[in-house]
Every structure is written in C-alpha cells, then in structure tokens.
Amino acid sequence: MAEVITMLALSPTMDEGTLAEWTIKEGDVVEEGQVIAEVETDKATMEMESFFEGTLLKLLVAAGDAVPVGDAMAIVGEAGEDISALLKELEGGGAAAPAQADEAPAEELPAEDAADDGAAAAKPAKGGASDGRVKSSPLARRMAEDAGIELSEIEGSGPSGRVIKRDVEAAMESQGAKKAAPAPKAASAAASADGLAAGTQVPLSQMRKTIAKRLQSVWQSTPHFTLTMDIDMAAAMAKRKEINAGLKAANINAKVSVNDMIVKACAVALQEYPAMNVSYQDDHLLQFDEVHVGVAVAIEEGLITPTIRFANEKGLRKISEEVRELAGRAQDKKLKPEEYTGGTFTVSNLGMFGIDHFMAIINPPQAGILACGAVKKTPVVNDDGELEVGTRMKVTLSCDHRAVDGATGAEFLTHVKRLLETPLLLMV
C-alpha cells in the first residue's frame, strides 16, 4: 500500500517550506526515520525524515518548490506498485466526491466545492493545482489586482489553499507602507506601474516573508517607547581585555566579546528586575520565571535570534561559547526551533558596523529589546567639569508600553549600566 509523504510543519510558525534538495532518488529504498530531504523553513534548513519504509516510487516536487504544510511531496510503497490512481487523486480529482455529494444536504454543489469537502488526502500536489494556477476567490483576485499584489505571493487560508478576502487583507496590511494610498487605476495601467524605477524582482525567502509579516504586525500592534543612555565602558573593556588575556594564557580557546558582556548584564538585570522580564498577553501579563536572552544575528537572508537559555545562570565564557556556536549554525540555517524561540528579552548589537545609536523593534512576544551601538572614544565632561576622553556606548531600550512603563524600563536600564560600569558584578 503506497503512502504519501507530505510536507511537515518543521517549525512552529511554518506555513510552507521550500524543498532545498532530495537526499534520495526515485527507486531508492527508504527506511523509517531516514533523512530524505532538506527543507528550508521560515527559520532554518531542516532535515526531513520519512515516516514510512519502502521504495521511493515518485518524487512529486522538485528542489526550489515551495510546498504548503500538508501537501504531498513523494510516494513510498512497494517496488513496482501501481500508483496511477493515487497520482490522479493527488492531482486534484476527488474520486470520493460523487459518493459524498450524494449524502450532503446540498446535492447541487459544484464538483470543485465537493472536493473541498473531501479529506485532505484529495489535495492537489502543489499550491492550488499542478498547472501553477493559484486558487482564489473572485473577490480576492479583484482585491489583489486593485492593490497591486501578486496572488502567488499570498498564502491562501481557504480550502486547498484558496486565497480569500482575509488573506488579501492580511497581505495588504503587511504591504501597507508601500501602498499607503491606492494608486488610481489609470496610473497603475501605465507601462511602469506606480512609477517604480526598473529593477530585478528578487523572490522573497520564507524567512524574509516571516520577518516582514511579524515585524509589520508588532510595529502596528505594539506601542513602543524607547530609552537611550550612555554607558561608560572603560572598565568593561579593561576587564574584557584582562579576561581574554587570561584565557589565552591558560590556553583556553575562548574569547569574550563586548556583546557577551551585554547579554550577561541584561540577564542579571532581568533576574533582578522581573517587571522587565514579561510578555503582554491579551488578558494578562505573563511574568517569566526564567531568563532567556535572544541575540539578534544577521544572516544572509534576514535575521534570527538564537536564544541563550538561563543566561543569568551562565558565566561569560559559557555565554560566549554558546553565542558563537549558535550564531555559526544560524549562518548555515541549521538552528532547531527550540534554539531560536522562547527568549524573554533580546539584545541587538550593531556596534561592529560602527553604528552609534539605533532603535530596535521588539521581538514579540517579549516586552523589551536592547539596541547597542559601538563602544567609542568620545569627549566627555568629567565630574570636575573638565573635558576628557571617555569610552562610551549608547544603548537604547525599546519597550512594549502595554507591559512596561518608562520608570520600570529606566530602572532596568540603570542596572544594566551599573553592571557594565562595574563589570566585576557580572562575575559574582
């Protein structure tokens, strides 16, 4: 009996995955649990295992194809087994439809509709149909056309992935900035639509789509406020130098970065100011029992926040090792979902690019993110009113004002400052 291998939800937020490559080919014998494909999810490239054993009879999708979760990818069965009926069913003909329509109260439903009612087994192989057609409601088509959005760019939430009104509305929302005022029809009919300069269309990666959707949503739904502060990093820099020299002298292959110290400082401060270690939920405030700090890491296709779990309980060296290891795997898109989710706070650092000061958007469902600029030599006025050269870093804390007030954020930030200005506190 042939079995259909379908796209699995390999991450909590994944709606579809892009097949990176098959690691098997038609005719191969597959064991249960054997890795058969690499799938690019919205966050990482994951290995996909087979739940079935047998001979791989048919590959239904090719590398590069985006496959919605639950859609068929391959067929496994006995060598030489006739799978023509199964293939036909997968290609969109619901064999079970007539029998079902007979029982339904509305016998006159069009065939397509009856097929929608059918079990998921009768789903077409890919997207809406094998011919590349995007299944959509007439209204959704008109709305998408008016808004200048490609239907194929929209994830359909209707039967068999049909793009419907709410999907277009969601897409319009996420493109809101780009299309603030709907261009008059006459204008969009002109040769170069919307007066955009010529360019090359770069397809959106799953990760880029997810970033766009999530940040758009958090920016619109979460009232942000920001607090900026100068931190005197002279002591921290000196301590770091000391630590790294010590590690080197002891022949330990480790190196603590400024960012590691910031992560540690935030973790300790979060532990001491639990009012900052929270998440705004619709009907309550969730105060986390644990401290997990996400570290924003830029990778080729976007960014991801590997999470240092229980960062408050870990030493600088351990934090440093974990950040380096996770960031490395993030670059290769090899992080597992549990390694980039579950953070309670995030640190984002653009200091290495020479950025002095910036403001980061909160990483939901967290209530805060700390944006760190470069550590710089800068003129400062000392306590005696004299000008001298100081070592400063500007940090900006973005808070979800629904969960955190200005004073809470300020107290937290002051403690972060105290910890970094007295780095010995990070060690105890």
Add this chain to the structure above:
Amino acid sequence: MRKILFREALREAMVEEMERDDSVFLMGEEVAEYNGAYKVSQGMLDQFGAKRVIDTPIAELGFAGLGIGAAMVGLKPIVEMMTFNFAILALDQVVNTAAKMRYMSGGALSCPIVIRGAGGAGGALGAQHSQSLEAQYAHIPGLKVMMPATPYDAKGMLKTAIRDPDPVIFIEGEILYGTEGEVPEEEYLIPMGKGDIKRGGKDVTLIAWSRMVHLCLDAAEELAKEGIDAEVIDLRTIRPFDREMIAESVKKTNRAVIVEEGWPMASVGGAVSDWIARELFDYLDAPVGRIHQRDVPMPYAYNLEAATLPKVEDVIAAVKKATYTKS
C-alpha cells in the same frame, strides 16, 4: 401595534380590495360555505354574497380557465387553489393562457388574475401534498410569483397582487397560516418585486422566502452566538426577484447562501445563485451556498419529512463553509 394571524391578514387584504373594487371576486373549492379549507375566506360569503364568493367543483383546470376568461373580459378574479399541489391540474390554463394572453393578443387583452393558495410542506401530508412548486411558475414568462413570510407582508403583497394588471401566482406557506405578526390598521401596499431585509448583518447574506425566512432568522441567532453576523433577506417576490437588494447585500458581505424549501434542480435558488455568480462574481469570496429540500419526493413519515427539509444546522454549516469558519 395589533397582532393578527397570517390567514387573517390575507383575508383582510381580499376584503379590503373587494370593498374597494366591485370587479374583484373570489372563487375556489370550499371558499364560500365552508369558509375556506384553511379558513382564509372565513365570513366573506356572508359579507359579499354568493355572486362574489363562489364555491367551485373539484375541477382545477375548469375553474382556473373560468377565472382567466373572467379576467380577460375585465373582472379581477382571485382563484383559490386548495393547495398548489392541486393547481398542477390547472397548469395548462395558467401557463398557456393566463401567462401569454397579453403577449399573444399584442397587448389587446390582459389577464389580471390572482391564483393563490397554500404551498410547501404541510406536516406528514405525503408526497403529493407537500410540495414547493414555485419554480414551475417562476419559469414562465408572463407570470409574477409572490410568496410572503409574515402577516404584514401577506396583506400588503396580496393587495398589490390583486391590483396588478397581470396574472400573479401567490403562494402561501401552509405552515405559516397560524403564525401571528404585527399588521397596522391603516392601508399599505408592498411593491411587486421588492424584497425586504429581515435582519441586518455583515458577514454573510442568507437569501430566502416564505417559511425559510424564519429558518434563516433562527440560524442567524445561533450564528450570532459564534460571532458570525448574518444578514437575512426575504425575496418576497420570486419573479421578478429584487436584484438590487441582493447586489447591495452581497457587495457588503461577499458571501451568499440561498435557502429554499423546494428541490434543487432548475429551482428558484438555482436561478438566484446563477444571477449572483454572473453579476456579482467579483464580489464573491466563496462559492454561493445552497440549501434546499433533498431531491426526493416528500416522505410521509414525520421523521423522514423533517430529515428531508432544510434545517437550522444545514444553514449554519453552509454559512460556516461560505465564511471559511471552522466548526
């Protein structure tokens, strides 16, 4: 406002029109001495005498023809069919003569007749006595078809039907005769071809007529509990149906479910669905839903009859499908 029964509202309409216009008269089986099989014409014989409230033999083809002939020479007959199940016998007169007289005479003859009576399911009356046959009349050019759902509509619509210069088929839901509703004392008319929004809503348009309007209102109440806001529109006139009202509603809700008591094939719901699909295509977010009687002769047994007719749960399921709501 005072409340009266559906059957009383119909009687008031006939009485008022007969008082207003001497050419209006009522004929049919048992309308006079017996006061009407469903007591719609109670007391009318006493008020208007045997010349204007006329008992006929059980001969639908004959007395329908008589009424049509009377209409062609200037009278305004109301012909009561004991039920529309029996009016099938008079179809030749209705379809071939009444409907076509204006056309075939080049406008020289008109046929201002109202053929009215009970239609739809009764309550364990069996396959030959519980049929919704409005589609066979709506099919014919030259006929107008009206089906009220409330006493208020019944009175205002029947008065309009009686004054109409063309043949009007007026079908009264049999189960509605004993329902009560507000009807004002003062005179009013409900225009031919004008529907009514029985309940406003924004998420889906439920389109019904006659008894199914009440089913839809019940379904809408249930749906409201789940946060789905259904608009219930009553066509009232089946032919011509109120396209403007449907368009306005579907443009707002983007979804339509048509609920009818009759069979699915070549039906009124089918025609309305077709019109929506073609004229409002770009406003639809889901296929037009249709709920109707099972495509079988009406069973005699109570439980099977109920199983055959549209139910509130059917409407709810169709609405959830049209709104892509998981149930």
